[in-house]
Amino acid sequence: MITSAAFMAFMLVGVPIGLCLCLAGLVYIAASGNPVLFQSYPLQLFGGVDSYGLIAIPLFILIGEIMNGGGITRRIVDMAMAFVGSFKGGLAYVNILANMFISSILGSATAQVAIMAQIMVPEMEKKGYDKTFAAGLTAYGGMLGPIIPPSVMFVVYSVLAQVSVGDMLIAGIVPGVILTVMFCLVIALMGYVYNYPRADYQTPRQRIMTILRTSPTLLIPIVIVGTILGGLANATESAAVGAVAAALVGKFWTKEFEFSQLPQMMLRSAIYSAIVLFLVAAAAVFSWVLIFGKVPQETAAWIQTAAKDPVSFMLICNVILLVIGTVIDGIPGLIMTVPILLPVATDVYHIDPRHFGVVVVINLVLGLLSPPVGLCFFVAAAVTGAKPGKMFMVTLPFFVIACVLLVLLSLYPSLSLILVK
Amino acid sequence: QAKEFRLGLITPNGHSWNKAALKFGDDLKAATSGRLTVSVFHSGQLGNEPAMMQQLQSGALDMGFIQAAELGSRVPHIAAINAPYIVRSTPAVAKFVRHPAAVKLFEVLPQETGTIGLGWGITGMRAVFSSKDLNTLADIRGMKLRINPTPVYRDFYSSLGAAPTPIPTPQVFDAMANGQVDGLEADLEFSWNQRFDKVSKVILQMNAVFMPMAAVVSGRVWQSLPAADRELITKTIRSTLDVQIDELAGNEPALIENFKNAPIPIRQVDAKDTEAVIAEFDKIWLPKAPVLAELRKVGATL
Amino acid sequence: MPATRAFSVRRFIVRASSALLAVERLALMGLMYLLTGLILVNVVTRYSHFPIYWIDESAVYCVVWLTFIGASAMTRLRLDFAVTMLTERLSPQHQKLAKVISTGLVVVFGAALIVTCVLWMDPVGLARAGFDGRKLAAETFNFLYTEHTQTLNWPTWILYLTLPIFAVSMTIHGLANLLEDLGLVPRVTPKGFQLSELDGVN
Ligand code: NA
Ligand code: NA
Numbered sequence: 001m002i003t004s005a006a007f008m009a010f011m012l013v014g015v016p017i018g019l020c021l022c023l024a025g026l027v028y029i030a031a032s033g034n035p036v037l038f039q040s041y042p043l044q045l046f047g048g049v050d051s052y053g054l055i056a057i058p059l060f061i062l063i064g065e066i067m068n069g070g071g072i073t074r075r076i077v078d079m080a081m082a083f084v085g086s087f088k089g090g091l092a093y094v095n096i097l098a099n100m101f102i103s104s105i106l107g108s109a110t111a112q113v114a115i116m117a118q119i120m121v122p123e124m125e126k127k128g129y130d131k132t133f134a135a136g137l138t139a140y141g142g143m144l145g146p147i148i149p150p151s152v153m154f155v156v157y158s159v160l161a162q163v164s165v166g167d168m169l170i171a172g173i174v175p176g177v178i179l180t181v182m183f184c185l186v187i188a189l190m191g192y193v194y195n196y197p198r199a200d201y202q203t204p205r206q207r208i209m210t211i212l213r214t215s216p217t218l219l220i221p222i223v224i225v226g227t228i229l230g231g232l233a234n235a236t237e238s239a240a241v242g243a244v245a246a247a248l249v250g251k252f253w254t255k256e257f258e259f260s261q262l263p264q265m266m267l268r269s270a271i272y273s274a275i276v277l278f279l280v281a282a283a284a285v286f287s288w289v290l291i292f293g294k295v296p297q298e299t300a301a302w303i304q305t306a307a308k309d310p311v312s313f314m315l316i317c318n319v320i321l322l323v324i325g326t327v328i329d330g331i332p333g334l335i336m337t338v339p340i341l342l343p344v345a346t347d348v349y350h351i352d353p354r355h356f357g358v359v360v361v362i363n364l365v366l367g368l369l370s371p372p373v374g375l376c377f378f379v380a381a382a383v384t385g386a387k388p389g390k391m392f393m394v395t396l397p398f399f400v401i402a403c404v405l406l407v408l409l410s411l412y413p414s415l416s417l418i419l420v421k
Numbered sequence: 422q423a424k425e426f427r428l429g430l431i432t433p434n435g436h437s438w439n440k441a442a443l444k445f446g447d448d449l450k451a452a453t454s455g456r457l458t459v460s461v462f463h464s465g466q467l468g469n470e471p472a473m474m475q476q477l478q479s480g481a482l483d484m485g486f487i488q489a490a491e492l493g494s495r496v497p498h499i500a501a502i503n504a505p506y507i508v509r510s511t512p513a514v515a516k517f518v519r520h521p522a523a524v525k526l527f528e529v530l531p532q533e534t535g536t537i538g539l540g541w542g543i544t545g546m547r548a549v550f551s552s553k554d555l556n557t558l559a560d561i562r563g564m565k566l567r568i569n570p571t572p573v574y575r576d577f578y579s580s581l582g583a584a585p586t587p588i589p590t591p592q593v594f595d596a597m598a599n600g601q602v603d604g605l606e607a608d609l610e611f612s613w614n615q616r617f618d619k620v621s622k623v624i625l626q627m628n629a630v631f632m633p634m635a636a637v638v639s640g641r642v643w644q645s646l647p648a649a650d651r652e653l654i655t656k657t658i659r660s661t662l663d664v665q666i667d668e669l670a671g672n673e674p675a676l677i678e679n680f681k682n683a684p685i686p687i688r689q690v691d692a693k694d695t696e697a698v699i700a701e702f703d704k705i706w707l708p709k710a711p712v713l714a715e716l717r718k719v720g721a722t723l
Numbered sequence: 724m725p726a727t728r729a730f731s732v733r734r735f736i737v738r739a740s741s742a743l744l745a746v747e748r749l750a751l752m753g754l755m756y757l758l759t760g761l762i763l764v765n766v767v768t769r770y771s772h773f774p775i776y777w778i779d780e781s782a783v784y785c786v787v788w789l790t791f792i793g794a795s796a797m798t799r800l801r802l803d804f805a806v807t808m809l810t811e812r813l814s815p816q817h818q819k820l821a822k823v824i825s826t827g828l829v830v831v832f833g834a835a836l837i838v839t840c841v842l843w844m845d846p847v848g849l850a851r852a853g854f855d856g857r858k859l860a861a862e863t864f865n866f867l868y869t870e871h872t873q874t875l876n877w878p879t880w881i882l883y884l885t886l887p888i889f890a891v892s893m894t895i896h897g898l899a900n901l902l903e904d905l906g907l908v909p910r911v912t913p914k915g916f917q918l919s920e921l922d923g924v925n
Contacts, residue, residue, distance in 0.1 A: 012809045012810075013810070013824050013828075014809075015825040015828050015829070016805045017803075019803075019832050022832055022836075023828060023832055023835075026832075026835050036480050037481050038842050039839070039842045039843045040472070040475055040479060042836065042839050042883070042887075043475050044472065045886065046883060046885070046886060047468050047469060047472045049786060049790045050469070050783060051783065052589040052779060053591070054783075054786055055782050059758075059759065059762065062755070162464065162465075164591045166592065227766070229599060230599070230600075231599040231601050232601075233766045234588075234592055234595060234596060234599075234601060235592075236762070237762050237765065237766050240762040240766070241766060264917055266751075266752045266756055267751055268917070268918060269755055270754060270793055271751060271796060271797055271800070271802065273786075273793065274789060274792070275793070275797055275802060275803060277789070277790035277793070278794035278797075281790060281791075281794075288468065291467060292427075292467070346434075471879075475867075478864050479865075480864075494873055495869070495870060534866060563772070565769065565774060570873050571873070572873075575776070584773065585776060586776075589779070601769065
């Protein structure tokens with residue numbers, strides 16, 4: 001009790017969330033009358049990140065850095081434009097499709113929104129789209145980043161839940177593709193209602209030339225998947241191979257990547273990884289303390305009185321996670337909820353931990369797109385100058401359709417498990 | 422006076438060690454009319470085994486089921502129990518870990534690790550699952566083999582000519598499926614749960630090594646308990662582990678039957694192939710753990 | 724005289740923090756190169772049937788060190804997830820107060836972590852035991868200095884050193900930030916980091 005009160009107080013006064021977790025852990029030990037736990041405290045912090053699966057995080061982030069520095073992202077957008085026809089709402093589809101492509105390389109929603117908003121929003125504005133809508137749509141496109149593999153959130157989840165990183169990444173594919181299709185349907189509907197502008201006409205020859213010219217970007221996902229299927233590497237190691245592929249494509253094909261940029265890219269990747277990884281370490285300490293205080297066990301007993309079957313449990317989880325997601329961002333949210341909810345899900349309701357992970361991640365990512373702390377909207381706003389609140393309102397249909405996906409997933413776990421062995 | 426013990430282990434819910442832990446709690450509670458109780462923290466909720474050891478040493482954690490690999494990496498004397506071909510079947514393992522010679526290994530624990538060993542629990546004999554055909558020990562030469570990274574196993578499989586490859590447990594199935602490794606070694610219970618037969622061409626029953634677990638108590642906590650309670654706890658844990666050992670050994674024929682029904686062959690290592698391997702292994706390990714000689718003698722009688 | 728001493732303490736903290744940050748910057752780059760290199764070497768050697776046994780473990784510890792060094796650096800760079808829901812609605816004066824409290828808590832955490840590290844690593848006990856880890860273990864049940872990692876076979880305490888280092892550097896960076904927040908020293912922008920606040924990670 002005093003632990004949660006302390007945690008809330010630290011958070012509201014503006015202490016970084018990782019430190020809130022660490023400090024609340026110290027408060028718990030001090031209040032527990034078991035000071036011998038102080039001796040275990042540093043080792044628990046260490047143990048939280050002493051895990052093979054987490055190696056993937058710096059490597060995925062490095063790929064993103066190299067792709068950006070190498071001008072590869074821009075070419076993927078060009079490719080999506082060549083694929084989409086010149087029909088109503090063309091650029092809106094391009095936005096979602098390019099986001100889906102890039103999601104297959106980038107692991108993070110906010111990074112993706114920052115990159116894509118710079119490219120897509122001016123383009124869409126030029127064609128006559130409302131800036132707020134364009135920025136909001138890009139934010140939803142970025143939501144695919146953590147769902148379609150690779151995904152830093154899935155890596156963190158798989159470490160928390162002790163399931164295979166590879167399984168988690170695969171489990172996100174079908175829901176990610178369904179979400180893309182659903183977003184396209186919403187665009188079709190909204191394009192009809194609001195009369196969206198048509199995309200530029202390109203001759204079939206132009207389209208083919210663009211696709212040919214931009215196709216080397218596909219080398220990066222091909223190399224990543226190829227090294228895994230070919231038995232050269234696991235999901236983690238493939239990220240390092242992918243980074244090399246991105247560097248080579250950037251150096252020899254787009255010619256925008258220079259090896260002299262590499263030290264700064266390495267530095268940035270290290271620092272952004274540390275932001276995530278320190279949260280994981282802090283969460284390890286915090287959940288250790290919670291477990292010592294038997295909080296998950298008590299929460300489990302409480303939830304069991306409310307939910308009689310797996311479906312009602314999943315629906316309750318959706319509501320809880322969406323509410324948490326509105327105030328807390330993706331990875332911290334993951335770290336705070338998974339240690340409590342997952343044991344209940346697997347032990348009491350016999351829900352597959354991988355399916356549960358997909359639902360939790362989508363919920364929390366949706367939180368990045370809801371007020372008051374919708375980080376993706378803030379990022380899109382910062383890049384484009386649109387208003388976050390208004391952005392949420394004009395893109396409400398996308399929020400609704402994402403909630404529909406969550407209900408579907410709660411009813412049909414096979415959607416996430418179909419590709420997993 | 423009343424006390425609630427915290428018992429930590431790394432295996433997930435449903436594992437036979439977890440059932441034993443829960444049963445131990447129930448039995449202890451019944452025997453003391455609720456005065457002594459046990460909360461079980463499974464799946465490494467309190468940390469991995471090194472972290473649990475640290476908590477046992479400081480007295481934050483009362484009890485733990487700790488694998489011989491973890492204890493053996495600290496104390497070569499304990500690692501001797503992981504040596505190959507001390508015994509050659511799971512029923513023999515079941516007898517061996519209850520033999521006074523195996524229990525006597527715990528004598529070094531207080532001084533070397535700050536914990537008290539009360540008894541052994543077991544998993545079955547480990548087998549090699551391979552994606553290329555294997556008939557004899559000699560065929561293991563040149564294989565990239567995923568092993569449990571304990572020094573004893575490393576020396577054993579290296580002496581067979583394999584290239585030991587550490588792969589984190591959750592990724593073993595994938596590593597086999599996509600060919601990062603040519604084979605893996607594991608106990609049959611775990612292998613059946615993971616369905617390693619689906620990514621293998623052959624199973625070779627090595628009948629060489631097994632991975633027992635020690636039920637340990639924090640030395641600090643132990644010192645604080647009255648003698649009568651120590652005796653009761655020891656008695657209760659031993660009887661619980663007896664049940665675990667007998668059940669695990671009793672279940673093995675059914676498990677082997679499962680694998681025989683799988684479409685891949687399950688083969689045995691010929692006993693006469695093993696003498697040179699034992700000699701080579703003992704050359705490294707007898708100086709580190711002289712107790713090995715005695716364990717071999719005892720094992721041979723079972 | 725006291726005024727100049729106070730000033731020199733301030734200057735010392737800010738300088739120490741800057742020097743630390745410069746070292747951390749190099750260490751982070753180095754660890755990231757090392758991590759990428761280790762993983763690539765692992766792929767190549769395993770593929771050519773000569774897997775190197777200790778690479779996985781080295782890569783894991785590389786990431787652990789990267790985490791704590793990075794966490795220290797990002798404290799000074801003021802890059803972190805924090806909830807601003809309440810504080811952004813406060814008056815500028817109260818905002819400043821909240822900022823001082825939250826930065827103060829960073830220092831509190833750093834100091835507390837130093838204390839827990841001392842309890843855990845027991846440097847005094849170790850010195851008393853003549854820097855003999857086994858003797859310390861026999862006397863105090865603290866086996867920290869007798870343990871080795873599984874595949875590298877390094878003494879684990881060397882790897883654990885990242886925590887006391889983190890505790891100290893966190894405290895120094897926290898103090899430097901606090902001095903800035905209190906307006907006692909001018910705010911400086913750290914050099915050599917081309918970061919953008921937009922590149923949050925999720
Ligand atoms: Na992605
Ligand atoms: Na939100």
